[in-house]
Amino acid sequence: MDTLDYVIETTALTKRYGDVVAVNELTLKVPRGGVFGFLGPNGSGKTTTMGMLLGLVHATSGQARIFGDSAFHPATLRRVGAMVETPTFYPYLSGRANLRYFQAIGRRGSPADIDRLLRLVDLGKRADSKFATYSLGMKQRLGVALALLGDPELVFLDEPTNGLDPAGVVEVRELIRELGTGGRTVVLSSHLLAETELVCDNVAVLSRGKLIAQGTIKELLREHDALRLRTTDDAAARTLLGTLPWVEGVDQQDGTLLVAAPQARAWEVARALADRQIYLNELVPVHRTLEEFFMEITGTDPNTGREKS
Amino acid sequence: MISNIGNLAIWEWFKLRRRWMLWILLVFALLFAQLAVWGAFFSYNGVKETGGELTVPAALQQQQGRIPRTVRCNDLLSGDAARQPADLDSQVVAGLTAQCRQQEAALPARLARGYSNFTLPGSIPNALGTVQTLGLILMAILTASAIGIDYGAGTLRSVLTQGTGRWPYLTAKLLTLAILTLLGLLVAVGSVAVSSTIAAGLAGAAPAAVGTAATWSDAGTALFKAWISIIPYIALTAFVTVVARSSAAGMAIGLGYYFFEQLIVALLSNLFTWFQNVADFLLVRNISAWTGAGGGFPGGAPLPEATQAIVVLAVYTLLLGGIAFWLFERRDVQGATGGG
Numbered sequence: 001m002d003t004l005d006y007v008i009e010t011t012a013l014t015k016r017y018g019d020v021v022a023v024n025e026l027t028l029k030v031p032r033g034g035v036f037g038f039l040g041p042n043g044s045g046k047t048t049t050m051g052m053l054l055g056l057v058h059a060t061s062g063q064a065r066i067f068g069d070s071a072f073h074p075a076t077l078r079r080v081g082a083m084v085e086t087p088t089f090y091p092y093l094s095g096r097a098n099l100r101y102f103q104a105i106g107r108r109g110s111p112a113d114i115d116r117l118l119r120l121v122d123l124g125k126r127a128d129s130k131f132a133t134y135s136l137g138m139k140q141r142l143g144v145a146l147a148l149l150g151d152p153e154l155v156f157l158d159e160p161t162n163g164l165d166p167a168g169v170v171e172v173r174e175l176i177r178e179l180g181t182g183g184r185t186v187v188l189s190s191h192l193l194a195e196t197e198l199v200c201d202n203v204a205v206l207s208r209g210k211l212i213a214q215g216t217i218k219e220l221l222r223e224h225d226a227l228r229l230r231t232t233d234d235a236a237a238r239t240l241l242g243t244l245p246w247v248e249g250v251d252q253q254d255g256t257l258l259v260a261a262p263q264a265r266a267w268e269v270a271r272a273l274a275d276r277q278i279y280l281n282e283l284v285p286v287h288r289t290l291e292e293f294f295m296e297i298t299g300t301d302p303n304t305g306r307e308k309s
Numbered sequence: 310m311i312s313n314i315g316n317l318a319i320w321e322w323f324k325l326r327r328r329w330m331l332w333i334l335l336v337f338a339l340l341f342a343q344l345a346v347w348g349a350f351f352s353y354n355g356v357k358e359t360g361g362e363l364t365v366p367a368a369l370q371q372q373q374g375r376i377p378r379t380v381r382c383n384d385l386l387s388g389d390a391a392r393q394p395a396d397l398d399s400q401v402v403a404g405l406t407a408q409c410r411q412q413e414a415a416l417p418a419r420l421a422r423g424y425s426n427f428t429l430p431g432s433i434p435n436a437l438g439t440v441q442t443l444g445l446i447l448m449a450i451l452t453a454s455a456i457g458i459d460y461g462a463g464t465l466r467s468v469l470t471q472g473t474g475r476w477p478y479l480t481a482k483l484l485t486l487a488i489l490t491l492l493g494l495l496v497a498v499g500s501v502a503v504s505s506t507i508a509a510g511l512a513g514a515a516p517a518a519v520g521t522a523a524t525w526s527d528a529g530t531a532l533f534k535a536w537i538s539i540i541p542y543i544a545l546t547a548f549v550t551v552v553a554r555s556s557a558a559g560m561a562i563g564l565g566y567y568f569f570e571q572l573i574v575a576l577l578s579n580l581f582t583w584f585q586n587v588a589d590f591l592l593v594r595n596i597s598a599w600t601g602a603g604g605g606f607p608g609g610a611p612l613p614e615a616t617q618a619i620v621v622l623a624v625y626t627l628l629l630g631g632i633a634f635w636l637f638e639r640r641d642v643q644g645a646t647g648g649g
Contacts, residue, residue, distance in 0.1 A: 054470050056642040074313075077472030084470070085644055088463035092328060104320050106471030146467065 007032045007154050007185045008053060013062035015048050015209075022048040024209035025062065030187060030202070035180035037196045037217075038189040040206035041298055046189045049206070050084050050156055066154065078106060081152035083160060087143025091132035095123055095142050098131055099149065108150025117145040122171070136163030144172065148179070155179060158189045173199055197290040207298040217290060224293050227266055229257040230282040237278050244272060258286065310477065317473060317481030318488070321455070325485065330454055334447040335493055341443045342497040343504055345436035349426035350508040356423055357516075359383055361412045365394075369401045382409035420516040427512070431523035432505040433498055434531035440497045441535035441600055444490065445542045449563025452486050452546040457556020463644045479637050483547060483630070490539050494532055531600075538596045541625045542567075545592065548629040551636050554643075567593055589613045595621040 008030035015023040023045040030036045040046045051057030052064045055072040069076040089098040099114045118127045121141035126134070134142065140163045147155050157176065161169045169192075177199045180186045190196050196203065197217060205213040213220055231237040234257055238250045241259055247269075248260035259269065263285040270280055288296075325331050355362070360383035367377055384392040385406045393402060425431030456479075459465035468478060509515075545566065550559030570593040577584040588594055598618035613621070 051641070056466055056469060058639070058641055074472040074474040077470060080470070080472075082470045084466060086463070088465075088467045088644070090324060090458065090464055091462055093324065097323075097327070101320055101323060102467060102471055104323070105317055105468065105473050107316070108471065149471075 034201035037200035037203035044206040045209040081147035082156040083143040083147040096127040193291040226286040321485040345439040353423035428509040430528040433528035453559025456550040460554040544629040551633040
């Protein structure tokens, strides 16, 4: 891909807070168009990275570029919409007045867009109520509307479904999917991996400030496909399969062997075992979900949702 | 860039005018302006009616232990026995009468000065003297609130991601506050003009002019000086609010510093003569020196010259404003810190 095909490029981007490295030499490329998932456990550096891309946080070292320009350039930011963490608005202004204010200071689109956006996020009826009176879900939806002001080419959405009811989650998911069409790029950070899997084309996974995986969801999940086996001698099978160069790992799970290997090589697994007089009782291809993949590569404890130390 | 700052300033006004605080502060400014006019009016009427009043201490009264009372010079000088204070010793009355005779010579000038204080254009410098002092406090509150809300509510993040640029945003805020200060003073002056016209009508004929009366040029100068004197105080409050990322800190320092400095100057100037040299470079003293207000707590030393004062105020404005801008530009933007 040409450089211009990437809307975001970071090179060895690093942010330190004293001894703590929040983002560690992050080199990332986000292709133009579609929905890009930015994943990682809490504290993995997602929001800090977004902050550096949006000119809110100064990088300790490295570079962050949006559309090939410095992230601190106001003209660059005018092409970007963002909702980072909790949406922040003036509590004494109404939802409409808040959008009008941000539309005017950023010179984004026209005032007529505000009504359209308020309807889009289902806030038409409460548009003239003060922001301070909004529920968490309403605040979140107003944040999405703010991110869409002026029809930006690149939209950052950090946990956009926080506080939404199930119907709201579905609406926002559909909206994100729609936004990702027509050349616009949406960078979606979410801890709801099932949601992310449904809308994202590409993802990057951060853990402890480092990029640990990037690619299309299909590629990443394919790379991490597995085969579940039951054999006549699991111990011997485990030793044997562990020596094969294309097997990434063999684990014993619930009385079966989980073999990290491409599913297209299932027949080779069967043959290698048979050559040593080990016979299969069962061979099942295992398709992992994004959530399982994420838990595995980030070392996240599925019970607590936190990275294992 | 200028158009960006202009646009941001217009929209800063959009936010500020929707806050009750702005209008409450304006009401306070207007009340104090009115207080200055009507205070001067009632004081003038009192002097005109009584010819001046003298306080008789309890010790000079025939019935010891009574609270101090006042006597009117017009009564004492009337020669009318019925109007003489019956409860005072004749010697005391004679002494008071002599004092009133002395005052009588200065009475026309006093009346002319009093009349000028509540009629145009002299009422404007008179009222601005009061409004300017209050204005420092009011603008400290408004500045801390206008800048601090972006930290408290976390809106700075939403603002900066719109591509406004950091220093244009802070410039627009300070510019708006400076313009609002001027507009607030003009509104106060307008209200003074209305009440002065009414008060002049109620007061009747003007006393014979004695001495130099205030001119419209004096009124304009007083307005300009009052406005300029508040700007360094806005810079001080902006500096504290940005450093502490808190409107509460900005308000506390903005309000407290005004009294703290005067207290310290009054105390230390009496204790250490060298402190007078330090005091001549302190903010509030130079504000008082620039406006020509007496100011200061009792015991304070004479104020610096106005020329020195404006230079010192300019240095304060540039220094405090410069550090505020530098920090605003350099710092990472965090989420909401709470408060407003």
